[in-house]
Amino acid sequence: MPSLSLSLSLPPPLNNTNNSEFRRAISTLHPAREPHDLLKSCIRSRNFALGKLLHRKFTESQLTLDSPLLNSLITLYSKSGQWQQALSIFQSMDPSMRDLVSWTAMISCFANHRMHRQSLSTFIQLLRATDFYPNEFSFTASLRSCSNAEFFSTGLAVFGFVLKTGYLDADVCVGCALIDMFVKGSDDLGSAFKVFEKISERNVVTWNLMITRLVQFSHTGDAIHLFFSMVESGFGPDRFTLSSVLSACAELELLAFGKQLHSWGVKSGMGLDVFFGSSLVDMYAKCGADGSVEDARKVFDRMPERNVVSWTAIIAAYVQGGLEQEAIGLFCEMIWGYVVPNCFTFASTLKACANLPEFGLGKQLHSQAIKLGVSAVNCVGNGLVNMYARSGRMECARKCFDILLEKNLILCDTAVDWNAKNLDPKDDIFNLETEGTGNGVNAFTYGSLLSAAACIGTISKGEQIHARVLKSGFGNNLCINNALISMYSKCGNEAAALRVFSDMKDRNVISWTSIISGFAKHGFATKALELFCEMLEAGVKPNGVTYIAVLSACSHVGLIDEAWKHFASMHRDHDIVPRMEHYACMVDLLGRSGLLSEAIEFINSMPFRADALIWRTFLGSCRIHHNSKFGEQAAKKVLELEPHDPAAYILLSNLYAAEGRWDDVAAIRKSMKLRKLTKEAGCSWIEVENQVHKFHVGDTSHPKAQKIYDKLDELTFKIKNLGYVPNTDSVLHDVEEELKEQFLFQHSEKIAVAFALISTRKPKPIRIFKNLRVCGDCHTAIKYISVVTGREIVVRDANRFHHIKDGKCSCNDYW
DNA sequence: GTAGGGTTAG
Known part of the structure; x- marks a missing residue:
């Protein structure tokens, strides 16, 4: 394993080239140009250092600074992240010098720094000042501060103002800001879409914004529809459009369409722009077809420019494909190329480490994350908690968990681990959530909490989270509703799951699959299969997971003919190639029905070699039907494939016990002891x-x-x-x-x-x-x-x- | 002189 020995320490810092760059930049400026234009061009080219130098020169030369110059300085400091300086310039201005632009620049500065309260109070001061009336710029800036749940109601008031003054028709940017206010402020894509439809003069940016938000809020199918309307309306997609639509393709696994977009982009001459390229890497990786990691790699290798996102996308691709070593190798390559990893990079690389038996690497990554100051960020912390928990280092896991900035995310399997080891009510992961300020509670947070509740089966916590979801305006969120269905199902309340499902406005394949698999697990096969028919009638295309639910519904009640029908149909009618899990469902079904010889025959006819799951499933059936001849065969196969699997030993020993073969039982116990395998305590x-x-x-x-x-x-x-x-x-x-x-x-x-x-x-x-x-x-x-x-x-x-x-x-x- | 859109993870 050569890549394991690679050091994860960061490379030495680059030589500071800022000075020469600075000199070059200043030499290109025309000395005769107005100070004003100089400053403007610094802002436009984001050369803030030069802009600040100019500011110093202005002060030194005792030039009288007029309003336009001061307004530009406010913008300079706003954009370079120094709101204090911007504010002090604004405050130093004589009130008579402050014009509408000064006010708007300040509102915008606060909005840029997420100081929404200050931004809005400045907006209100502007409204009170009798000399000015807000224009499209002031509306856009203030609406940006209303794009969060806390100030959403203020946003509605501003919206009323906008409608009354007619700025929605007059300016596309105001429309864009309103779309974001509804999406980000109250997760209300419906109202956002109404605003979008009301904008009379749509441009590419408006279309891109609406498409992107639909993708980001998991209305992926709608996003693709909108993309088609965009093209039909005569707008040519640009790199922004393509990268968003590609992530929709990635989520829906639309490889063919993704490839079309790929060639579209190349033909229209956008090359492999970092954003477009990263999205392509992600799309190829996520469209589960064979060889997709290689396709992702091909794109990555051809990209002329790469950034941390492109690297993260390719690392994630390898992790997802189970190629952890390669992923870690790429991480090393990346940091040696002076690209600094971000939270997402750590999340993926930590996952790779968690899947490897070698532990040292994960620890090195942990210290890197601490050095870069991201160890307390949720997705990094989650990765760390998971990695430590998986290797049984619960104390380290707990420590990583304790320092998380928002203690509201927790991996499902970690929650179960904790649950199994310690059900101390003081250790309640759900209470920790309220410790935070409530900032950053997003759809994913609720999703995680719900799946944690589902794992433990704590319906009262699930119900509490449900109530909070409704209160915080996430009631129409697709992902959350899907999580709710799953939570109620897993907590044993199928009626409540069905209620959530029935009340949903939009449903995707995950919603349908969740409710079907819920009924399947509860043994209500008829209802599950009815819902599956309804799903097909509704025109929703099933995926591989849907078929696992359908087949397991049949398996749980022994509907053999029905199962064969669906098993044949999945490939024929829906182009879904049965995976190991689907075969396992069929083996389970045959085995449980006592058709053990048929099950063996079926296993031997599979297009690939049966894995441990298949043999373990079959072994379970042998136990039910007291067939130790087949059982021994199956157990042997499982142990060949997974020599350290306690389940196989246990199943075999159960089989012997049921036949009274106590010597054999003892022999198995002994060999388990030798291998230090322990049975999970019931x-x-x-x-x-x-x-x-x-x-x-x-x-x-x-x-x-x-x-x-x-x-x-x-x-x-x-x-x-x-x-x-x-x-x-x-x-x-x-x-x-x-x-x-x-x-x-x-x-x-x-x-x-x-x-x-x-x-x-x-x-x-x-x-x-x-x-x-x-x-x-x-x-x-x-x-x-x-x-x-x-x-x-x-x-x-x-x-x-x-x-x-x-x-x-x-x-x-x-x- | 003031404003709007993208990619990566869970």
């Missing part, structure tokens, strides 16, 4: 009154343990009278039957049910979560418990949901 949890209670096997640590076990005894007595017979097959110890029965009643899911019964009342359904699959005996017992208590019990296990009511389960005992 645990169940339940949320009662906003608090999560977690139980392990035979857990007696809960304060109400005595009451819980009393309840368990009572339940055992009642359900035995109803005909429940303990199924001791799933007890993996070679002990007496009576003892086995005792072990059974210490299973975490039964303890959680008993706790739920003493802590909650009818008619609230009981929602239990388990990190592994629910055991067969617990499943039976809970069905009886639902009869004797009249309660509805929903169990989410590692694989699916069980809705148990009146002695019946939505899985039809088929899981």
Whole structure:
């Protein structure tokens, strides 16, 4: 692994060339030109150093500075990031010297520095000054300060003003500012689009702005439609248009269209501009077809100019393609080329490190991020937390998490890790969110929080986040609504998920896939398949993930013919090549139905070599149908492919245990011990009154343990009278039957049910979560418990949901 | 003299 030994330290600094540049710049200026024009050309060419030098010269020569000159100086300091200087010039001006331009330049300066309150109060002062009336420039500048949730209502007032004074028709820039106000201020793309339609004199910039915002707010399909209308209206797309539409292509995986745009751009002579080129790299990488990383690389290699974004795009491409070594190599190449990485670069490179067993590199990256001062930025912090958590360094992960600037983002799997290791309510990740000032809470934040809530299954947190989403005006956001569907599904409330889905104005393939996979996991296959038909009727094109949901819906209830129909159709009708996961669904379906020989035949007929997932799936079926001959074969295959997979050992040992082959069970345990493999401990949890209670096997640590076990005894007595017979097959110890029965009643899911019964009342359904699959005996017992208590019990296990009511389960005992 | 549009991550 040669690239692993590459040092990540930053290269030595470049020689300072500013002086010679400066001299060259000053020599090109014509000495006879007016000081005014000189200053203007400095601003236009962004040569701020020269502009500031001129300012000094003006002061030294005691030249009388008139309003136009002072206004330009305000602009100079505004654009060079020194608002204090701009303000002091403005304040030093005699009030009689301040004209509309001075006021507007100052409003704009505050807006540039995100000092929205100051910007708007200056605007109000301008309104109060009787001599002036705001013009299109003042409106644009002040509206820019209303493009955030805090000042959105002020923006509406300014909007009214604009309509009354007729500036919307008079000036395109005012229209652009209004579009951004609606998009950024209240996530209201509908109103933004209405403004867009109202602009009578649209130009390329207006079209670009609307298209870009649609892409950025994940209305990708709409963006592409708008792109076509733009072309139909006779506007030629420029590099701005193409880079935005290309990122839409990347998201929707429209490779063919992306290629068209590529040749369009080349033909129209824009070459491989940094923006256009970076977007192309990203597009080729994300359009999952084979060889796409190579295509991305080809574009990257041909780019005449590259910046940190282009480098990040190509690094991300390699990470996504699973080529972590190459990605890290490119990162090194980049920093040795004096390109300074940014947050996004770190996010991608850290992901590459997290996927590699070697740990030193990640640590080096961490120190680089600290040096560059970005370790507390969310996407970097998330990458660090994830990397440390994955390698089991929970303390380092926690430290990185603690310093995050906005403690509102957390990776889903990290949340689960924490959940599994520690469910201390003091460690509540959701409360941390409120510590921040609330700035920077965006759609992605809510999405992350919702998926964290979904992972843990904490519906009350999910509902709280939902309420905040509505309050903060994100109610129509597509991504958030998709996350809500998924959250409610994963928390076991399919009805609420459907409500969100039905109320959505816009739905994309992810919305449909989320709701379908929700119903599939809950075992409501008919509903899932109905929705799939509706989706096709609505003209939404399914993707590979949709088919995983459809096939697993069939698999969860054993609809073999239906599954074959869809499996054939996905390639034939929708051009989706089945992946390993799709084959795994079919193997699962055949295997669970007891068609083990057919499943083997199917595996052998696959166009590629079966991976561990396929064999593990098949091994699971062998266990259900007590077929140790096939089971041994399958376990061997899994261990060939993944020698350190504890799941295969466990499944095989379960299989032996069920047949009473205790010597074989012992042999497996021994070899697991030798390899230092441990079985993940089973645990169940339940949320009662906003608090999560977690139980392990035979857990007696809960304060109400005595009451819980009393309840368990009572339940055992009642359900035995109803005909429940303990199924001791799933007890993996070679002990007496009576003892086995005792072990059974210490299973975490039964303890959680008993706790739920003493802590909650009818008619609230009981929602239990388990990190592994629910055991067969617990499943039976809970069905009886639902009869004797009249309660509805929903169990989410590692694989699916069980809705148990009146002695019946939505899985039809088929899981 | 004052104003508007792009790419990369999660």
